[in-house]
Amino acid sequence: MNTNEPIPEIFYVFVDQTNFVTQHNLSVTKSFSSGTVFHWNDLKFIEKYVSGKVDYLPFIINQKKDVNAISAFENSLTSEYRTEYNAEMHRFYNYPHYPSRLSAVYAFGDIETCKKVASKYKWNLSSVKQFKIIDNPLNKVVKVNMEIVSLDRYAQRVSFCDSETIGHIWNSYWNGTGNIQMELPTINGRQVFNSDEIWEYLIEGQIQVIE
Numbered sequence: 001m002n003t004n005e006p007i008p009e010i011f012y013v014f015v016d017q018t019n020f021v022t023q024h025n026l027s028v029t030k031s032f033s034s035g036t037v038f039h040w041n042d043l044k045f046i047e048k049y050v051s052g053k054v055d056y057l058p059f060i061i062n063q064k065k066d067v068n069a070i071s072a073f074e075n076s077l078t079s080e081y082r083t084e085y086n087a088e089m090h091r092f093y094n095y096p097h098y099p100s101r102l103s104a105v106y107a108f109g110d111i112e113t114c115k116k117v118a119s120k121y122k123w124n125l126s127s128v129k130q131f132k133i134i135d136n137p138l139n140k141v142v143k144v145n146m147e148i149v150s151l152d153r154y155a156q157r158v159s160f161c162d163s164e165t166i167g168h169i170w171n172s173y174w175n176g177t178g179n180i181q182m183e184l185p186t187i188n189g190r191q192v193f194n195s196d197e198i199w200e201y202l203i204e205g206q207i208q209v210i211e
Contacts, residue, residue, distance in 0.1 A: 002098065002142040002176045011107035011131045011207055012114050014123050031134070031208040035103035040138055049138065052096025056103055057088055079156040083149065090170035098174060099140045104202035107131065109143070116198060131207040139205035148173045148180055151195040159184050 001007060013032070017023045025032055036054070039045040048054045059081070070078070087101055108114050111128070118125040133139060152169050155161060161169070165182075172180045178197045183190050 002095075002144075002174065005143065007133070007141050008109040008201070009132065010210065011109065011133065011201065011203070012111055012128050013105075013107045013131055013207070014114070014117070015127050015129050017127070026129075026209065030211070031206050032105050032131070033206040034099070034105050034204045036138075036204050037206050040136075046138070052092075054100070055092075056100040057085065058102070059085075061085065075157065080153055082156050083152045086152075086166050087149070087170055087173065090167065091174060094171070095174045097140065098142050099202040099204040101202060104204055105207055107201045107203060107207065109199065109201060113199060120198075130210040132210055133203060134206045134208055136205055139203070141205070142174070142202050143176055143199055144173055144202060145176070145178055145195065146198050146200045147195040148177070151180070151182060151193060154193070155182055155184055158186075 015022060015026060017026065022032075035056075036045075036049060039049075045054070084101060091098055091100060108117070114125060114128050117123055133141070148169060169180065169182075171177075180195045181192050182195075183192050
């Protein structure tokens, strides 16, 4: 964990059973697994995993790109990935033993948080199911503020962040910081935005439904 708190005994997950893969996993295996679990029998992979050297990125930034100004269309296509790219690069170089957002299972630690998420994002609260983490020495868990990611996604759509700002955002995220502020452009000039706080857990490992 990245905090001094104990790992919850019960996790709460919004389960979208309209998704075939999700429905299959729930009905057949009764569990959800992070991407790394399927490589835990590979000794070479485990060596990289334990040392924090696993490369999770599916795409990398093209450093040889000739056109530096991006169009509105390109920005709409790439803004969310830029958020995840920056999050992963910062994790890799500064918090290499933390779970990767690109592999982890996402869960909440209590039903009250689920209610807040359902109210804010209109997620179906009745789809929430309880899970327990399956013990394994390779498990990794961190508690993070998901609203920092939400704020950065918005920032990537409307602005361009320098390296210092990017570093501040993702240090805050991986450290388990609460609310952060960003000054961003709007049609009425620059304004300060608060991220707010919604706490979630990133889990490298396997969680099993409690029936």
